[in-house]
Amino acid sequence: MHEMGIVLHLAKTLDETAEENKLTKIGRVTLQVGEVSGIMTDLFTDAFDYFKKKHPMLTECKLELETIPGVTWCDNCHKTYETVKYGKTCPHCGSGETWLLQGNECIIKEIEAE
Amino acid sequence: MDPIRIVEVKEAVLADNDAAARSNKERMKAQNTVLINLMGSPGAGKTSTLLQLIARMKDTLRIGVMEADVDSDVDAQTIGDAGVRVIQLHTAGLCHMDADMTRRGLEAMGTKDLDVIFLENIGNLVCPAEFEVGADLRMMILSVPEGDDKPLKYPLMFTVSDVMIVNKIDTAPIFDFDLAAACERACALNPRLAVFPVSARTGEGFDELADYLKAFIQERRAQA
Numbered sequence: 044m045h046e047m048g049i050v051l052h053l054a055k056t057l058d059e060t061a062e063e064n065k066l067t068k069i070g071r072v073t074l075q076v077g078e079v080s081g082i083m084t085d086l087f088t089d090a091f092d093y094f095k096k097k098h099p100m101l102t103e104c105k106l107e108l109e110t111i112p113g114v115t116w117c118d119n120c121h122k123t124y125e126t127v128k129y130g131k132t133c134p135h136c137g138s139g140e141t142w143l144l145q146g147n148e149c150i151i152k153e154i155e156a157e
Numbered sequence: 158m159d160p161i162r163i164v165e166v167k168e169a170v171l172a173d174n175d176a177a178a179r180s181n182k183e184r185m186k187a188q189n190t191v192l193i194n195l196m197g198s199p200g201a202g203k204t205s206t207l208l209q210l211i212a213r214m215k216d217t218l219r220i221g222v223m224e225a226d227v228d229s230d231v232d233a234q235t236i237g238d239a240g241v242r243v244i245q246l247h248t249a250g251l252c253h254m255d256a257d258m259t260r261r262g263l264e265a266m267g268t269k270d271l272d273v274i275f276l277e278n279i280g281n282l283v284c285p286a287e288f289e290v291g292a293d294l295r296m297m298i299l300s301v302p303e304g305d306d307k308p309l310k311y312p313l314m315f316t317v318s319d320v321m322i323v324n325k326i327d328t329a330p331i332f333d334f335d336l337a338a339a340c341e342r343a344c345a346l347n348p349r350l351a352v353f354p355v356s357a358r359t360g361e362g363f364d365e366l367a368d369y370l371k372a373f374i375q376e377r378r379a380q381a
């Protein structure tokens with residue numbers, strides 16, 4: 044449900060970017076979304092499509108999502124592993140002393156605009 | 158028609174929220190006020206927990222409470238009756254407070270003469286964990302009827318919190334709630350987590366929690 048909140052923040056950043064770059068219409072926005080960011084991409088797309096109709100600069104904007112895989116680092120054996128598959132416990136050595144390296148991001152990569 | 162351009166943005170979507178949260182934190186620090194973000198499911202006992210804490214803290218600290226709800230002002234009335242400053246915030250359907258809404262709440266309430274402010278966030282174990290508001294301390298409530306498996310299902314909330322309050326502990330035998338299992342699961346996600354089993358109905362455990370918060374507030378204010 045927080046997807047709509049994130050869309051509102053996205054729109055604010057896009058407005059600021061448009062003003063800085065003197066853009067009038069945004070045709071595409073590419074977002075990089077981490078696998079373990081807690082963002083449901085289907086819901087996010089729905090929320091974006093609902094919102095853009097009310098926001099003149101985004102009316103024809105296409106949303107492209109790129110996934111950033113979740114990767115966790117093990118402090119004990121100094122190896123990395125897939126976060127989604129193994130969670131908090133290292134599959135190499137069984138340690139719980141592990142830290143997420145990447146995968147919780149939500150970054151605006153680029154926009155295509157007039 | 159203007160030519161189409163590609164603009165590289167490379168900015169986190171929540172960067173504006175994080176900046177607003179830092180600004181809230183700095184403003185509160187400058188006036189020596191501590192901001193505490195209280196989160197938990199609907200019905201976990203956020204308001205009744207605040208009432209127990211207010212009773213133990215209001216003699217020595219000037220307290221303000223921001224009640225965030227989707228609608229109604231029942232919580233604000235309950236807290237107002239306890240004799241502290243309170244403001245009701247409505248999020249108009251949104252499931253969490255963000256940093257800018259928090260700033261507007263702080264400004265509307267007036268905070269300069271307060272020692273500590275509790276933000277009672279929207280009842281929800283998911284979204285409030287995603288949005289920084291600029292709090293000095295994040296407390297979440299897990300109530301016994303919700304079950305000891307919640308840290309497994311909502312890991313982010315337990316990861317970002319500093320304090321886990323286990324409320325309704327007087328009902329543990331009825332719900333087969335395993336406190337040790339809940340703590341183990343939460344602390345696996347977040348080894349720094351401070352855990353306080355309490356009952357907002359009987360008052361059990363609240364002296365310890367109030368003492369912890371008083372010490373935290375004193376320490377934080379001494380640094381400012």
